[in-house]
Structure formats: structure tokens, C-alpha cells
Amino acid sequence: MATASIISNHGTVTLPEPLPLDGGQRLEGVEIAYEAYGTLNPARDNAIFVAHATTGDQHVASPHPITGKPGWWDRMVGPGKPIDTTRFYVLSANVLGGCMGSTGPGSLAADGRPYAMRFPVITIRDMVRAHVALLKELGIERLHAIVGGSMGGMQALSLAANWPDMADRVLAIASTATMAAQNIAFQEVGRQAIMADPDWQEGNYYGTGKAPDAGLSVARMAAHITYLSEESLTGKFGRRLQDRDAKSFGFDADFQVESYLRHQGLSFTGRFDANSYLYITRAMSYFDLEEEQGGRLAEAFARTHAKFCVISFDTDWLYPTPQSRKLVHALNAAGAPVSFVELAAPFGHDSFLLDVPALDRVVKGFLEQ
Amino acid sequence: MATASIISNHGTVTLPEPLPLDGGQRLEGVEIAYEAYGTLNPARDNAIFVAHATTGDQHVASPHPITGKPGWWDRMVGPGKPIDTTRFYVLSANVLGGCMGSTGPGSLAADGRPYAMRFPVITIRDMVRAHVALLKELGIERLHAIVGGSMGGMQALSLAANWPDMADRVLAIASTATMAAQNIAFQEVGRQAIMADPDWQEGNYYGTGKAPDAGLSVARMAAHITYLSEESLTGKFGRRLQDRDAKSFGFDADFQVESYLRHQGLSFTGRFDANSYLYITRAMSYFDLEEEQGGRLAEAFARTHAKFCVISFDTDWLYPTPQSRKLVHALNAAGAPVSFVELAAPFGHDSFLLDVPALDRVVKGFLEQ
Numbered sequence: 001m002a003t004a005s006i007i008s009n010h011g012t013v014t015l016p017e018p019l020p021l022d023g024g025q026r027l028e029g030v031e032i033a034y035e036a037y038g039t040l041n042p043a044r045d046n047a048i049f050v051a052h053a054t055t056g057d058q059h060v061a062s063p064h065p066i067t068g069k070p071g072w073w074d075r076m077v078g079p080g081k082p083i084d085t086t087r088f089y090v091l092s093a094n095v096l097g098g099c100m101g102s103t104g105p106g107s108l109a110a111d112g113r114p115y116a117m118r119f120p121v122i123t124i125r126d127m128v129r130a131h132v133a134l135l136k137e138l139g140i141e142r143l144h145a146i147v148g149g150s151m152g153g154m155q156a157l158s159l160a161a162n163w164p165d166m167a168d169r170v171l172a173i174a175s176t177a178t179m180a181a182q183n184i185a186f187q188e189v190g191r192q193a194i195m196a197d198p199d200w201q202e203g204n205y206y207g208t209g210k211a212p213d214a215g216l217s218v219a220r221m222a223a224h225i226t227y228l229s230e231e232s233l234t235g236k237f238g239r240r241l242q243d244r245d246a247k248s249f250g251f252d253a254d255f256q257v258e259s260y261l262r263h264q265g266l267s268f269t270g271r272f273d274a275n276s277y278l279y280i281t282r283a284m285s286y287f288d289l290e291e292e293q294g295g296r297l298a299e300a301f302a303r304t305h306a307k308f309c310v311i312s313f314d315t316d317w318l319y320p321t322p323q324s325r326k327l328v329h330a331l332n333a334a335g336a337p338v339s340f341v342e343l344a345a346p347f348g349h350d351s352f353l354l355d356v357p358a359l360d361r362v363v364k365g366f367l368e369q
Numbered sequence: 370m371a372t373a374s375i376i377s378n379h380g381t382v383t384l385p386e387p388l389p390l391d392g393g394q395r396l397e398g399v400e401i402a403y404e405a406y407g408t409l410n411p412a413r414d415n416a417i418f419v420a421h422a423t424t425g426d427q428h429v430a431s432p433h434p435i436t437g438k439p440g441w442w443d444r445m446v447g448p449g450k451p452i453d454t455t456r457f458y459v460l461s462a463n464v465l466g467g468c469m470g471s472t473g474p475g476s477l478a479a480d481g482r483p484y485a486m487r488f489p490v491i492t493i494r495d496m497v498r499a500h501v502a503l504l505k506e507l508g509i510e511r512l513h514a515i516v517g518g519s520m521g522g523m524q525a526l527s528l529a530a531n532w533p534d535m536a537d538r539v540l541a542i543a544s545t546a547t548m549a550a551q552n553i554a555f556q557e558v559g560r561q562a563i564m565a566d567p568d569w570q571e572g573n574y575y576g577t578g579k580a581p582d583a584g585l586s587v588a589r590m591a592a593h594i595t596y597l598s599e600e601s602l603t604g605k606f607g608r609r610l611q612d613r614d615a616k617s618f619g620f621d622a623d624f625q626v627e628s629y630l631r632h633q634g635l636s637f638t639g640r641f642d643a644n645s646y647l648y649i650t651r652a653m654s655y656f657d658l659e660e661e662q663g664g665r666l667a668e669a670f671a672r673t674h675a676k677f678c679v680i681s682f683d684t685d686w687l688y689p690t691p692q693s694r695k696l697v698h699a700l701n702a703a704g705a706p707v708s709f710v711e712l713a714a715p716f717g718h719d720s721f722l723l724d725v726p727a728l729d730r731v732v733k734g735f736l737e738q
Contacts, residue, residue, distance in 0.1 A: 023618035121618040181602035181626045182594065188627045189590045191620065192634070196583035198567055214565035221558045222591050225551065230689070233550035239657060247655055249392035249490040251560065251647065255654065257550045258557040265561070278620065285624065286616055288608060317686065320599070 006078055006085055007062050009036040012101050015133045019096070022123040028110070032134045033101025034058050034093040037077060038085035040140070047140045048083060048367065049131065049167070050092040051148030051155035054223075054280055055272055057100040058092045061085075066271045072353060082364040088144060095155075096130040097122050097280050099273035106206060106273045116275060117203035124151070124287045128158045132166060145169035145367055149352035150319065151280070154287050157300070157327070161289055164304035171366055173311045173352045173359070176323040177289040177297055177330065183318065186226055187281040190219030194274045203275050216274040217265030224264045229315035229348030233257060290330075297326070298333035308338040309366040311359065313351040339366065375447055375454055376431050378405040381470050384502045388465070391492040397479065401503045402470025403427050403462040406446060407454035409509070416509045417452060417736065418500065418536070419461040420517030420524035423592075423649055424641055426469040427461045430454070435640045441722060451733040457513060464524075465499040466491050466649050468642035475575060475642045485644060486572035493520070493656045497527045501535060514538035514736055518721035519688065520649070523656050526669070526696070530658055533673035540735055542680045542721045542728070545692040546658040546666055546699065552687065555595055556650040559588030563643045572644050585643040586634030593633045598684035598717030602626060659699075666695070667702035677707040678735040680728065682720040708735065 012033045018026040035058040040047060050060050050073065061077040063070060077083045077090055094102035097119070105119035135143070146156040146167040153175025160170045176183075194200055197215030205211045225233075237257035241247065244254065253259035293299040301308075308331050312324035321342045331338040343358050345351035352359065381402045387395040404427040409416060419429050419442065430446040432439060446452045446459055463471035466488070474488035504512070515525040515536040522544025529539045545552075563569055566584030574580045594602075606626035610616065613623065622628035662668040670677075677700050681693035690711045700707040712727050714720035721728065 117620075121620075178608070180599065181606045181608065181624075182597075182599045184608070184624050185590075185594045185602060185626050185630055188622075188624075188630055189587060189594065192590060192631070193562060193565075193587045195620070196562075196587055197565065218558060218562045218565055218587065221554075221561060225554045225558065228551075230549065230551045230686075233554060237550045239547070239550065239553070239660070251486075251490075251564070251651065253557075255550075255553050255557075257554050258654075261554055261557055262561070282620065285627075291608070317599075 005062055006037045007035055008038055010034060010058075013134050013137045015130065015137065017133070019126070019130055019133065021120055021126045023120050025120045027103070027120065030096065030103045030130055031101070031107070032093050032096070032103070032130055034091060034134060034138075035060065035062060036089060036091045037061055038087070038089045040089040044140060045142065045144060046087065047089045047091055047143050049135070049143050049146045050077065050083070050090060051131070051146060051152035052092060052095065053148070053150035053152050054284065055268070055277070056152070057098065058094045059100070060090070060092045064271070067267070075355065076360065076363065082360040083147065083367060084364070088367070091138070091140075093131055093134055095127040095280065097127065097276055097283065099276040102130070104273065105203065105275035105279055114206040116206060119275070119279060121282055122279060123283050124154045125158050125162055125292070127283065128155050128162065131155070132159070132163055143167040145171060147171040147363070147367070148175070149173040150175055150349065151284055154284070157289055160304045160306050160308070161293070161300035164306070167306050169309070169366065170306045171309045171311070171363065172327070174313055174316050174319050174349055176319045177300070177327045178291075178323070179285055179287045180323065184285045186223065187285045189222055190281055191278050193218040193222070194278060200274065205274070211269070212274045213269040216269050216272065216277060219277060220268040221261045221265040224261060226318045227348060227350045229317065229346060231315060232347050235346065297330035301331055301334035301336045304336065306336070308336055309362065310338060310340045311362060312342045313345045313348070314342055315346055316349045316351060318349040374431055375406045376404055377407055379403060379427070382503050382506045384499065384506065386502070388495070388499055388502065390489055390495050392489050394489045396472070396489065399465065399472045399499055400470070400476070401462050401465070401472070401499055403460060403503060403507075404429065404431060405458060405460045406430055407456070407458045409458040413509060414511060414513060415456065416458045416460055416512050418504070418512050418515045419446065419452070419459060420500070420515060420521035421461060421464065422517070422519035422521050423653065424637070424646070425521070426467065427463045428469070429459070429461045433640070436636070444724065445729065445732065451729040452516065452736060453733070457736070460507070460509075462500055462503055464496040464649065466496065466645055466652065468645040471499070473642065474572065474644035474648055483575040485575060488644070488648060490651055491648060492652050493523045494527050494531055494661070496652065497524050497531065500524070501528070501532055512536040514540060516540040516732070516736070517544070518542040519544055519718065520653055523653070526658060529673045529675050529677070530662070530669035533675070536675050538678070538735065539675045540678045540680070540732065541696070543682055543685050543688050543718055545688050546669070546696045547660075547692070548654055548656045549692065553654045555592065556654045558591055559650055560647050562587040562591070563647060569643065574643075580638070581643045582638040585638050585641065585646060588646060589637040590630045590634040593630060595687045596717060596719045598686065598715060600684060601716050604715065666699035670700055670703035670705045673705065675705070677705055678731070679707060679709045680731060681711045682714045682717070683711055684715055685718045685720060687718040
């Protein structure tokens, strides 16, 4: 039996004004692709914006148009789910720089050719600026909440810092206010893997019949390890062999974990644009709310009246709990109401996407309070 | 003022017998390059074998012939140093599969062409088997100790398990008896990065004027992150910019940590052979003393009378303390005398190579007891 789509609205909005960017440029004709579930109430005060992570998109709770897999937060968003679409109007949009309908390096520039590396380097704040403009076009002046995990959490924090009246509630999961050196390092490895692939062609691979799939696949493999905990890798795969009784004494994927990673890398190339990966990870490495506010993180939250909820996971070593704690201290210093919890979950950073009932309860409770 | 070399002996030994390999093959004419410091005493009982890590070599305490940099354990090995060459005859050898003089994929096969990927897949035990044969050729029947960090520690443990009378003391630092899923995963990423590079040419790049430097560089960058702790990356680099006052809004190495990683990757390609990297990481991923002994790790140590010393570092997330603890429990179960310490050091896995005075004391104390 086919499940009825829960999408209530979707489309692509062309922003009427050029989008000013942190890098100093103004981007004309920006398109932002969005998807929504539920109904905006007459008071227009029940909208929740779900901000996606690095390689996510607007298909939060609908099948992915390329892979056909359930939306990336299907377990969290829907009727009766923690982010309840019978109660809230839930909206998500592909980030600026992305490759799922919003303007990015694969989009056509004014000269009719893809931007490729002519696309300006963007920041997390630029992504949020585009989303704020989208919301305005959709007639939403104020959000009941903005919610996001990982890079989605950064967008939520950036919104609170830069558009302090825009959201009444800010929920940042497995995230950080400042990208740390280790994260910058992993992001750089991914970019170097892509740019080392001759098929990248300095970014001008569109229409050539070639794309830096090998490099993008390696980038994804390296990143994917960081999304999981050591214990989840051990529990899920350990040293078990893949479809064989003994080691091959060769370079095939003897181990299940090798086979799994190769699959993660290869399947990613079918749904993601390598240049978008460069731009989005660049935006993440640039993210530092503390620097943006002249070195005092608390300043970022001095002007907002939003309530905050910060969630970390004990096995997340990519955005470990001390980074959330630092954020919470800044919120405390700013006098912002904040609840903070470190949840126990075995899955590492990816816990925000997986079956963690305690997460469901915290999210639901915060949004409905 | 030039420092006098402390090398007392060095050379390359051709093993007189074909070397049997765990994969079932026998390798003819194996050459092992070694280097020694100090003097073998008349009783021939003061020899310490230092086993090197993944990308190390026999140049433990002498300048590297390619980079000119001090030996990789120069701070640990020498006259009056923790491994005191005025007291011990300290010997090291390039591992089988390596690229610093021992037989590896870059060596010529019987047909006069480089083995390349025709080189057999080897194991840690194969490396040790070659070293045992080397020691026999050098007239050393028994070691005062075998010492190694990381993959060197695996070799030390493999020697104790498979040649139980060979060493009186076994010192394994920042190591493991079983390669965990996360480590296998990182090793696979490195290999995929190399094999994705078109210049790899299925391994047949020797003499073509091309080598998979880009892939090897990415592999090294990814691995290098795992050698360091998050706190050491933050302390050393944080978010500091490299030779600039502001972010470039481009894809240059804006951050010091990016510049550092790129340098680590590029400089590595000048001194290491990509195929050796494939074979050595494959040997590591295959390493599992527990499996080798039918699933009971304690069995590995049932036949040896050696004393053991196991050292881990609190910030080492590549071979974290629980892996050492598991090893120690097995040694306890086997009734082997073992001292175990987790040292506090900020440098992550690389702590075994760096300035950790407590490590010096433990190493010296164990070797001289």
C-alpha cells in the first residue's frame, strides 16, 4: 500500500532581491527550493523551519527524488511524530550552494553556463539569509521554531544571532557555534580528495560526461567515518567478513565495514554534486559565531528573546559535548533561557538522524512547551 | 657542528631461504634493510629490536636519507637516552612490503620488473617472520626486548605470540592486539584515495614518470588527523589563519590547519611509495591476534615467558586505552607478567613519537629492569 505524501506545499521561489553575501558580492536571481508539511494556521504562528545538515536537503519527510529513500528525518517529522505536522507547519529548504534545486555551483550563471567555481564562496549566514528571504516570500514573518542537527544547528544559531526576532524557539542538535580545528581538517581532506580527481577539471565538469565521482566518493567515505562512533562501527561490523569465509589476501572489500564504506561513497555520488560539497564544507569551516561577534560568543545571543534547547550525544566525537557546553555557557551569559541535555546514544554524530527515543521526547517537549 | 652518526652497523641482508607467507606463497630472495646502534655484547644478549610504525623505517636514530630529518625516534634512542645505545645493541629494520630498502611492491620480481600489485598481500606476522630471519642472519638468537609503537607494537605482540622464546621483554605502545572496525575503515579510505588516482595505473606506475601522489597525499592527510588529538589540533592551530589577516572567501588553505595538512600530504609523497602504503595498511587491517589464536587472545601469550609492558595514551583515539586494556586482560589471563600504564599526554596517537617525559621513564625502567 502506497503511503500518501504528507507534502502540503513545495516549489522553488526566486528571491526578488539580489542576495547580499558575507563575501561582499550580491547574488542575483537566487532560487530556493523548499518543501512543507502541515498547514499554516490563520495566525501564521505555527511554522517550524527544519534546517538540513551538510548533505541533506528539503526532502525531510518525503521520499528522496533520486534515491527513492524516505526523507532524512522521516522518523521525526510527520503526523503524530515529535515534530507533529498535524499541529505545525513544517518547512525546509535546500541550502544556498546546494544541488537539490536551490542556486548553487551547478546552477546557470547569467551567461548561461554553470557557475562552477565562479560561484561565490558562501557562509552559513548566507544560507540563513536566503532562507529568511524565502520565508518572507512565503508570508511567514516569524517562526514558532527553527530546528536543526549538525550544520542545521549552525543555521539555527546563526538565525538567532543575526535575525534575533525571527524564531521563538531555537533547537540545535549535535552542533557547535564554532567549527573546531579537527572538523576543519576533515573538511579539508574531503575537498582535497575532490580537487585531486582529474575529472574535477577545476570544477568545470558539468556537461563533460565526467564528474569527480572517485574523489567525491573518497570524501564521503572519510566523512562517513566521522559520523559514526567507534562503538557503533564495532557493533555493526566489527571484523566480520563480507560474503566470504576467509580473507582474500587481496584488496577487495574483505571486511563488511570496507564494503559498507565503499557503498556509502559510491551511492553518494549519484545524488550529490561535488562542487556543492566543496562550497558547503567551506561554509562550515568558516562558521564561527564567536569571531562574527568580535570574540565574545554571548554577544551573539544578546538581542534575541528566543528559548533555546541544546542537545549533544555522548558518543558524538565530531561535535562532542564540550562544544555544546561552550554554547550553553554563552547562552547563560547572555541571559537566554536554555535547556541543555547530553543524551546517551550509541550511534555517534549520526544519532540525531537515528532511533533515539529520548531525542524524540526532548524535541517534542521543547517544541510544544 | 655536525653530530657524529651513532650507526654502528647497517646494510641489507638477503634472506637465504624463501620466506613463507601467511597467504600461502613463498617469497624468494627477500631483502631486509636494517640499521643498528651500539654494540652487541659478547654474550649477544643485549639486543633490542625497535619495530617501526606504518610509515616509519629503519632510520630510527639517524637522519632520514630522503628528508634529512632526524630519525623518527631520535629522542628515544641514543647514548644516554631511554633506549640507551651505550648499553644496548639497538636494531631496526624496514618492514617487508616497505619502500626503504626491504623487499616490497616497488622491488624487482624475478622477471626484472617491479612487483607492483603482483606483490603478495602480507601480514604483520609475515613482517615479523622476515625480521626473525634477519636476526638469525645477524647471529642474534634472542632479544633483550622488542619495542614498538602503533604498528610496531603489533609486531612486538606478534613476535611474542608466534616466536615465544625470541624476546625476553615485549613493549607495546599505543597499539592493539586486534584492528578495530574504525581503524579498518580509515585504512580503507586511504587505499581508496590512492586507487582512485588515475596515476596509480593499477599499481604499474613505476618508471612511467607518474605516481599517484595526489591520492597518496589525501590518504596521508586523512591518516594524519587520526594521529593527533582534537585538543592538540586546537592547541596547535585552532582557527588561526595562515599568512593572512582575513578569510579569502576561496579554496586556498586559509587556515593553518589546512596548510599544515596539505604540507603533510605533499611531503609524504616524496618519501613513501603508494603501493607500499596499500600493502602495509592491508597488513594492519588483517591484524587480529585473537582470530589467529582461534578466538581466545590469551592463547596468544600462553607459551611465552616474556615480561610485557603495555602503554596507552589518554588522548589517543586511534588506539584508545580500552584496546590496550583488553590486551592486558589477555596477558593476565595467560599468567604473563605485565605492567600497564595509561599516560596523560596531549598529542593523541602520535604521543609515542613526541616529548612525553613519563614515556621515557617507563620505557627506560622496563628495559633496564
